[in-house]
Every structure is written in C-alpha cells, then in structure tokens.
Amino acid sequence: MTFLQRLPTIRAKLGSVIVFAVGMTIALVYLILGVGFHVFAIEEHWWELLLAGALGAGIALLIARWVARGMTQPLRDMAQAARRMETGDYGARVRTTSVDEVGQLAQAFNRMSAELDQLERLRRDLVANVSHELKTPISALRAHLENLLDGVERPDPETLQVMLAQSDRLGRLVDQLLDLSRLESGDVPLQREQVALAPLVSEVLSEIEVARADRGVSLERRLAEDLPPVFADRERIxxxxxxxxxxxxxxxxxxxxxxVSAERHDGAVDVHVADTGSGIAPEHLPRLFERFYRVDPARSKKEGGTGIGLAIARSVVEAHGGRIWAESSPGQGSVFTFELPVALAAAPIRREP
Ligand SMILES: Nc1ncnc2c1ncn2[C@@H]1O[C@H](COP(=O)(O)OP(=O)(O)OP(=O)(O)O)[C@@H](O)[C@H]1O
Ligand SMILES: [Mg+2]
Structure with a gap:
C-alpha cells in the first residue's frame, strides 16, 4: 500500500498532492536560481528564471497526474464493470486497496455485484427447476394421451385416475409457485389480527388426521396453559x-x-412441530427452506412433494417478522420451530363468521 492509499479521505490526498506539487516547483526554482546565481551569474538572463519556473511546474504536474491516476483508477474500473453488467455479466469485481471514499465505493460496488451475481444464479436455477418440475407431469400426461389415441391403453377408470393425479400435481405446483411469488413480492398483504393458537392447532391436526388417515402416526398437542394470542394472519399460519x-x-x-407444542418466549410465541421420523443430516439443514430443495428428491417426488412447502412457510413467517428453523439428526427425528410476535392488547380481534 502506497503512502497515498493509506490516507483515509480524498480531501487529504488532494491536499498532499497540491502541497507536493507546489513544494516541488518552489524547490526546483530555488535550486536552479541558487546554482545559477552563484555558478553562472544569471541575473542578466531573466528568461532563464522563467524557464526554471516552467520546468519545475511541469515536472510537478506530471508527478501529480501520475499520483492522481492511482486515485481514480477504481472509478474507471467501476465504470467498465458497470458496462459489463449491462450485458448480463455479473462476475466483474473492482480491485482496490485504498481506504478512502473511492475505496469504500469500490467495496460497496463489489458487494452489490456479488449480490446480483447470486440473484442471477438463483433466477437461472429457478427457471431450470420450474421447467423440470412442469415437464414431468406434462410428459406423463402426454404419454397416456398418446397411448389412448394409439389404442395401446384403454380409457378405463384407472388410467383416467392416473391422468387426473398428474393434472392435479401440475395445478398444485402452479398454485404453490404463484403463492410463493406473491408472498415474496409482498403483493398480498397479511390480514393480521389476534389469533388464539389452541383452536388453530386443533383445526390443522384434524385436517391432517383426515388427509393422512392411511398412516399409523399418532398426533399429539402440548400447548402451554398461559399461551397468549399471536398477532398474525390466521390463514397463513x-x-x-x-x-x-x-x-x-x-x-x-x-x-x-x-x-405440536408452543410456549411463550419473551415477546414471541415459539411453535414446535416435532416428529420421531427419519431425521435430516446436518449438511441439508441450512438448505431445507430453499425452493425445490429436497433431501431425497426421488422419495419426495414419489410422494408428490415438490420441495416448495418449506419455502412458503419461511416466506410467511418472515413476512410476520419471525424466524423459522429446523433441528435434527438422522434417525432421531426432527423439530421445526417458528416464532410469531405476541399480540398487543389493542390488536384487532377476529370475528368468527
Ligand atoms: N419432518 C421432516 N423429516 C425429514 N425430512 C424432512 C421433514 N420435513 C422436510 N423434510 C425434507 O425437506 C424437504 C423439503 O420439504 P418441503 O416441505 O419444502 O418439500 P416437500 O414436502 O418435498 O414438497 P411440498 O411440501 O412442496 O409438497 C423434503 O423433501 C424432505 O426431504
Ligand atoms: Mg412439504
């Protein structure tokens, strides 16, 4: 790092450059005059004085220009990187070691381009994932339709049932994607009110019991006695x-x-959903809430899962200003927890229809 790069502000740098240039000019004039007077007795040659001054100023300006170039190089690099970004290349970064305003701007620029790079990668992954997920049921439907047309398959109830299941899957995927995109863009505002968790949990448990009646898994509810109402959108929770x-x-x-258990925790209520199931290996935990992320894609797909449920859950909880996370170890089951703010006494109360 050069002396100038160490200076924290542009003003200090410009000050040093000016002092340096003026000092250089005076020093040169003084040197030439001093040597000239004594050695060559140049008092009669006034134009030589002028020449000495001009030469000193010229050298000082050249040095100042060279030094200032180093100061503005990151700005030129940023302009060039911005032009590359216009064409969709987000990999450009600006190299800088200075700590002044230009250095800070370059660092902010690098952070912004890294963020854009990441967003662009996510966008590309999303398009690839969506296309892949849509393609599977569409191909299956198409294959059945072709078989029906060719007379290889008969339009019996079983075949039509399979086709109906594929079109349901397609519809569900599109609904989930639309819902997630609306949540992320904030297009659907939350209808927040005081919500009592106990009746809501009972309602969802009965729905799950009906939907998964074929499974021999017991459902339990352990909610703290003094659970306060939360301030939330009931349908979303x-x-x-x-x-x-x-x-x-x-x-x-x-x-x-x-x-399902819940307890108060400072100004929030923590809700836990714990199971005694297969558990999740630690390397998967940080990515579970990403769209389309599945620990075992083959297994989830077989069961109709598209990997969007947890992404929606995270968007909803974060829109409420809360957090959601998972703790688990393989073979030991998993615990998913989300927190919601406790409702203030003045919050609106839901009127049951
Ligand atoms: N309780 C759990 N135990 C073990 N693994 C889980 C559990 N919950 C989620 N996972 C893992 O996290 C992945 C993502 O879950 P998510 O709910 O987002 O998707 P999905 O259930 O596969 O599909 P969708 O919910 O969109 O129908 C699942 O595919 C599964 O691998
Ligand atoms: Mg799910």
Missing part, C-alpha cells in the same frame, strides 16, 4: 402449520408420533 405437519407425518414411519 394455518398454511405453515399444515405444511410442517404434513412433512412430519410423511417422513415418520408407522408407529411414530408427531407433537
């Missing part, structure tokens, strides 16, 4: 609980159990 319970029952073998 219903959706989060349903997604978590649906996963818990799906990934728990027959004979296991799933427990």
């Amino acid at each position: 219903h959706q989060v609980l349903f997604n978590l319970l649906d996963n818990a029952v799906r990934f728990t073998p027959d004979g296991g159990s799933v427990t």
Whole structure:
C-alpha cells in the first residue's frame, strides 16, 4: 500500500498532492536560481528564471497526474464493470486497496455485484427447476394421451385416475409457485389480527388426521396453559402449520408420533412441530427452506412433494417478522420451530363468521 492509499479521505490526498506539487516547483526554482546565481551569474538572463519556473511546474504536474491516476483508477474500473453488467455479466469485481471514499465505493460496488451475481444464479436455477418440475407431469400426461389415441391403453377408470393425479400435481405446483411469488413480492398483504393458537392447532391436526388417515402416526398437542394470542394472519399460519405437519407425518414411519407444542418466549410465541421420523443430516439443514430443495428428491417426488412447502412457510413467517428453523439428526427425528410476535392488547380481534 502506497503512502497515498493509506490516507483515509480524498480531501487529504488532494491536499498532499497540491502541497507536493507546489513544494516541488518552489524547490526546483530555488535550486536552479541558487546554482545559477552563484555558478553562472544569471541575473542578466531573466528568461532563464522563467524557464526554471516552467520546468519545475511541469515536472510537478506530471508527478501529480501520475499520483492522481492511482486515485481514480477504481472509478474507471467501476465504470467498465458497470458496462459489463449491462450485458448480463455479473462476475466483474473492482480491485482496490485504498481506504478512502473511492475505496469504500469500490467495496460497496463489489458487494452489490456479488449480490446480483447470486440473484442471477438463483433466477437461472429457478427457471431450470420450474421447467423440470412442469415437464414431468406434462410428459406423463402426454404419454397416456398418446397411448389412448394409439389404442395401446384403454380409457378405463384407472388410467383416467392416473391422468387426473398428474393434472392435479401440475395445478398444485402452479398454485404453490404463484403463492410463493406473491408472498415474496409482498403483493398480498397479511390480514393480521389476534389469533388464539389452541383452536388453530386443533383445526390443522384434524385436517391432517383426515388427509393422512392411511398412516399409523399418532398426533399429539402440548400447548402451554398461559399461551397468549399471536398477532398474525390466521390463514397463513394455518398454511405453515399444515405444511410442517404434513412433512412430519410423511417422513415418520408407522408407529411414530408427531407433537405440536408452543410456549411463550419473551415477546414471541415459539411453535414446535416435532416428529420421531427419519431425521435430516446436518449438511441439508441450512438448505431445507430453499425452493425445490429436497433431501431425497426421488422419495419426495414419489410422494408428490415438490420441495416448495418449506419455502412458503419461511416466506410467511418472515413476512410476520419471525424466524423459522429446523433441528435434527438422522434417525432421531426432527423439530421445526417458528416464532410469531405476541399480540398487543389493542390488536384487532377476529370475528368468527
Ligand atoms: N419432518 C421432516 N423429516 C425429514 N425430512 C424432512 C421433514 N420435513 C422436510 N423434510 C425434507 O425437506 C424437504 C423439503 O420439504 P418441503 O416441505 O419444502 O418439500 P416437500 O414436502 O418435498 O414438497 P411440498 O411440501 O412442496 O409438497 C423434503 O423433501 C424432505 O426431504
Ligand atoms: Mg412439504
């Protein structure tokens, strides 16, 4: 790092460059005059004085220009990187070691381009994933339709049932994607009110019992007695609980159990959905809430899962200003927890129809 790069502000740098240039000019004039007077007796040659001054100023300006170039190089690099970004290349970064305003701007620019790079990668992954997920049921439907047309298959109830299931899957995927995109863009505002968790949990548990009646998994409820109401959108929290319970029952073998519990924690209520199922290896935990992420894609797909349920749950909880996370170890079951803010006394109360 050069002396100038160490200076923290542009003003200090410009000051040093000016002092340096003026000092250089004076020093040169003084040197030439001093040597000239004594050695060559140049008092009669006034133009030589002028020449000495001009030469000193010229050298000082050249040095100042060279030094200032180093100061503005990151700005030129940023302009060039911005032009590359215009064409969709987000990999450009600006190299800088200075700590002044230009250095800070370059660092902010690098952070912004890294963020854009990451967003662009996510966008490309999303398009690839969506196309892949849509393609599977469409190909299956097409294959059945071709078989029906060729007379290889008959339009019996079983075939039509399979086709109906594929079109249901397609519809569900499109609905989930639309829902997620609306949640992420904030297009659907939350209808927040005071929500009592106990009746909501009972409602979702009964729905899961009906939906997963074929499974031998017992459902339990352990809510703290003094649980305060939360300030939340009831329908959205219903959706989060349903997604978590649906996963818990799906990934728990027959004979296991799933427990919903909740307790107050400072100004929030923590809701836990715990299961005694297959568990999740630690390397998967940080990615579970990403769209389309599945620990075992083949297994989830076979069961109709598209890997969007937890992404929706995270968007809903974060829109409420809360957090959602998972703790688990393989073979030991999993616990999914989300927190919601406690409702203030003045919050609106839901009027049951
Ligand atoms: N309770 C759980 N036990 C073990 N693995 C789980 C559990 N919950 C989620 N997972 C893992 O996390 C993945 C993502 O879950 P997510 O709910 O987002 O998707 P999905 O259930 O596969 O599909 P969808 O919910 O969209 O129908 C699942 O595929 C599964 O691998
Ligand atoms: Mg799910």
